[in-house]
Amino acid sequence: NAGVTQTPKFQVLKTGQSMTLQCAQDMNHEYMSWYRQDPGMGLRLIHYSVGAGITDQGEVPNGYNVSRSTTEDFPLRLLSAAPSQTSVYFCASSYSRPGGNQPQHFGDGTRLSIL
Amino acid sequence: DQQVKQNSPSLSVQEGRISILNCDYTNSMFDYFLWYKKYPAEGPTFLISISSIKDKNEDGRFTVFLNKSAKHLSLHIVPSQPGDSAVYFCAAGSYNNNDMRFGAGTRLTVKP
Numbered sequence: 001n002a003g004v005t006q007t008p009k010f011q012v013l014k015t016g017q018s019m020t021l022q023c024a025q026d027m028n029h030e031y032m033s034w035y036r037q038d039p040g041m042g043l044r045l046i047h048y049s050v051g052a053g054i055t056d057q058g059e060v061p062n063g064y065n066v067s068r069s070t071t072e073d074f075p076l077r078l079l080s081a082a083p084s085q086t087s088v089y090f091c092a093s094s095y096s097r098p099g100g101n102q103p104q105h106f107g108d109g110t111r112l113s114i115l
Numbered sequence: 116d117q118q119v120k121q122n123s124p125s126l127s128v129q130e131g132r133i134s135i136l137n138c139d140y141t142n143s144m145f146d147y148f149l150w151y152k153k154y155p156a157e158g159p160t161f162l163i164s165i166s167s168i169k170d171k172n173e174d175g176r177f178t179v180f181l182n183k184s185a186k187h188l189s190l191h192i193v194p195s196q197p198g199d200s201a202v203y204f205c206a207a208g209s210y211n212n213n214d215m216r217f218g219a220g221t222r223l224t225v226k227p
Binding site: 004031033035040041042043044045048050056058059090092097101103104105106107108109 | 206
């Protein structure tokens with residue numbers, strides 16, 4: 001029972017490099033989200049998807065891109081990495097929208113450092 | 116704009132005693148509140164939730180209280196166990212949007 005799987009677990013990038021954080025879920029959830037967690041702050045929503053082919057911006061979308069070609073996968077792309085994007089990234093999925101009463105299932109996170 | 120605040124970064128309690136974690140919010144439009152628990156190197160996991168139309172929800176050792184007039188909620192853990200040691204996040208959301216707001220978390224340490 002895998003749930004939400006994120007890869008890689010750790011990554012170090014140089015400023016200006018691009019990369020894709022992978023997220024896959026096997027629960028057939030329609031809703032998927034990406035959050036970042038920074039010290040002293042709560043999880044902040046970057047982008048979310050309400051189903052295959054449909055994505056929208058969250059609270060902090062700048063510098064990130066997403067797509068949702070299948071129900072299972074929701075990759076997050078850093079277009080040109082900046083030190084301000086050093087953070088821990090969490091992917092989540094749920095039956096209903098993130099603002100609703102259905103709890104989200106989170107992956108174990110990707111710790112990303114930008115030098 | 117932190118709409119959900121957890122003002123205590125850490126809390127330490129003795130095993131068997133009560134743990135009380137607090138959360139304040141500013142947006143009166145929130146419909147639902149959830150608590151998540153997070154262990155190191157793992158993602159948050161859902162613990163308990165409460166609707167804005169209720170003032171209490173209980174699940175085993177965990178009880179969440181909501182005071183809408185004060186825009187305050189709290190999580191009570193009784194009795195506390197060493198395995199409860201984790202970071203607890205308060206989260207709030209609205210049915211008419213897709214944004215869930217999280218507090219910064221409170222690290223609970225339960226001492227044997």
